[in-house]
Amino acid sequence: MTQPASRRAFAAPSVRALLAQAGAFPLTLIAVWLLARAGVPARLPISWECVALVQGAFAALLAWGFRLAIWWRAIELVFPTAVLLARGFELPPGVFLALFVLFLLIYWSTFRTQVPYYPSGRAARDAVAGVLPTDRPLAIADVGSGLGGLVLDLARRRPDSQVDGIELAPLPWFASRLRGKLSGSRARFLRADYEAVNFGHYDVVFAYLSPAAMAGLWRKAESEMRPGSILLSYEFDIPGRMPDRRIVTTNSKKILFLWQF
Numbered sequence: 001m002t003q004p005a006s007r008r009a010f011a012a013p014s015v016r017a018l019l020a021q022a023g024a025f026p027l028t029l030i031a032v033w034l035l036a037r038a039g040v041p042a043r044l045p046i047s048w049e050c051v052a053l054v055q056g057a058f059a060a061l062l063a064w065g066f067r068l069a070i071w072w073r074a075i076e077l078v079f080p081t082a083v084l085l086a087r088g089f090e091l092p093p094g095v096f097l098a099l100f101v102l103f104l105l106i107y108w109s110t111f112r113t114q115v116p117y118y119p120s121g122r123a124a125r126d127a128v129a130g131v132l133p134t135d136r137p138l139a140i141a142d143v144g145s146g147l148g149g150l151v152l153d154l155a156r157r158r159p160d161s162q163v164d165g166i167e168l169a170p171l172p173w174f175a176s177r178l179r180g181k182l183s184g185s186r187a188r189f190l191r192a193d194y195e196a197v198n199f200g201h202y203d204v205v206f207a208y209l210s211p212a213a214m215a216g217l218w219r220k221a222e223s224e225m226r227p228g229s230i231l232l233s234y235e236f237d238i239p240g241r242m243p244d245r246r247i248v249t250t251n252s253k254k255i256l257f258l259w260q261f
Contacts (some may be wrong), residue, residue: 014016024058148176
């Protein structure tokens with residue numbers, strides 16, 4: 001059954017984050033009014049900085065009630081104070097517009113997917129390379145490939161295989177594609193939403209997403225991946241789905257989870 005438009009809109013994390021700030025505003029007014037009635041300002045003056053902290057605390061509490069990811073709650077907490085500090089710098093409006101465009105290009109779909117940018121690092125690359133089958137060429141996909149470090153590394157280590165990076169955000173995708181061109185790599189970088197990519201085309205799918213995306217990732221993998229293929233997730237487990245292997249990576253001590261189909 002199709003959900004009502006209002007429910008679909010509320011399901012978007014960005015909408016819930018906006019509602020959290022909006023809902024915190026009257027709560028902040030009430031809190032300041034109660035403090036004034038109690039005579040607190042006479043003993044301890046309430047500054048705009050204090051008001052911003054109260055607004056942020058209420059917004060973070062509402063974000064928790066809306067079941068937003070922990071990093072959304074952190075944004076809600078610091079957002080009013082950040083706005084207050086930014087006003088104090090008296091920066092030209094063009095600076096804010098440029099920053100907005102830059103963040104939009106980097107975090108293109110984060111507001112919808114709840115998947116921020118997580119660089120995987122050397123430990124993850126070594127762990128992934130260590131679990132890849134060596135008896136045949138592979139088709140490998142890194143979904144949410146960011147700046148392409150893992151994709152370029154695997155393409156160098158496994159010249160017999162085809163390694164694809166799937167990235168939706170324009171700036172990381174462009175940077176990774178440029179890195180591939182400059183290095184002469186055979187890796188491919190596709191600008192696409194991984195949800196629209198058929199996992200059945202790959203022998204190995206690697207993901208470093210976020211807890212909020214794991215249930216959806218499993219549903220897609222379970223419905224599309226071929227027998228004998230492998231799903232890898234760095235750091236984030238899939239609730240209710242026991243992995244076939246847990247590989248503790250060197251240095252970082254984070255875990256690479258492996259599911260065999």
